[in-house]
Amino acid sequence: MSKDQFDAAIGVAPPSTVDIEAVLDRERHRARVRRVANPWTAVGAGVAAVAVGAVVVLTPGAPGTNVVSPGAAGTPSAPPSADPCGHSPYPPQTGAPIPESAAVAAGRLTTVLTAAVRQRVAAGTALGENSQGQYPKGTQHGPLTFYHVFSAQVSHDGACSGGEDYFSAAATTSKGPRRGNVWAVVTRLGGNATPATECGPSPQETQGSCHRRTGPHGETIIEQTFTFPDGPTVNRTNVAKPDGTGIIVEAQNVADDAKLGGAPDMPSPPLSLTQLTEVALDPGLTLYP
């Protein structure tokens, strides 16, 4: 029995339906949510970008929101597991189910975030579409327009993937030649996209600082900034609100994504840490209005 016999038996393969670009889009999005929500998993890569982001994760009643941890899926060293989705590496969801439909919540959050950002960016700054605002593939959402990210939880090869359930929004900022981006996540506390509540080390190969404090209404605030070598700076604020809402807002001084490499497109991110925290603390930016 030889390879040629097998090839002859297979015959001519039909046209491929494997979409490499779709796979790239999906994995880029997954990687960004994971490294922002869990910065200690980030692997430093190289360049600067201005990104202000917010992610809202909603997992009403879900048993757990798992994302494949680095080095797990398909890795030769990964130990086999009977039920990989039964052991989430992330804290359990603690926030109550949201009272609105996903569409209503997305629309309301979009209004709040857009107003908060416009009030704080430099005068004359335009907000445009950002590649991170495409979900699912081929569907581009407007600047700072929240969209609901959802995927069923499945296990593959001893690892757990999917289980995403959150809102995300992004925009590219531009003022003349200066470009950056803003990105946000809003979520129920717990799960894979929950904001950090303790300072961790800066991503590998970056230099930065982190400060933890308590907000005026008992919010836990983690303010972090870090700069890639000869590259962009990332400002990021994590806020855990007492009502069960988790918010991550990020700004980078590159138009696309700092992880992709390249030189900064402006001297500093379009929003400072103080401004990002003000945005995150906006009373309207909540899942429980």
Add this chain to the structure above:
Amino acid sequence: MKRSEEAGYRDYVTARMEVLRRTAYLLCRDWHLADDLVSITIGKLYRHWPRVRHVAHLDAYVRRILVRTWLDEKARAWRREEPAETLPEPAVLPADDVVERIGLLELLDALPPRRRAAVVLRYYCDLSVEETAEILECSPGTVKSQTARGLDSLRALVAAGQS
């Protein structure tokens, strides 16, 4: 991932796409599922690309992801059920060469999943016993026995068909 790393990933996946699809097809005998398996495989590869892109045996690493993904799919309960309300119409008899090649695939399809994987890895991917054992996470002795039983089964099926 940096743009340069993504470019390398895209080049690698594009270059290996055909052989990955054909290997997946030998395992599952369904082109749609084969493409799904390849999509899952290259997604997993993307997550580890910065770390694994320079490893000496990258092809073996990717084959392992593919085979493990397929074995995992086979373990899912819903895969075991294929309900159909009506039986398909008998096909028009194909030409002899088609019978021959379909015969080989059907014989392969009759093997249990791990035994089939062992035969495909050993004889289609041309891997050694040790390399096959590493992918299947078993001992070389188990690979030898699985492969031998697989070949015995194929021979028996061929003999039964001829008689």
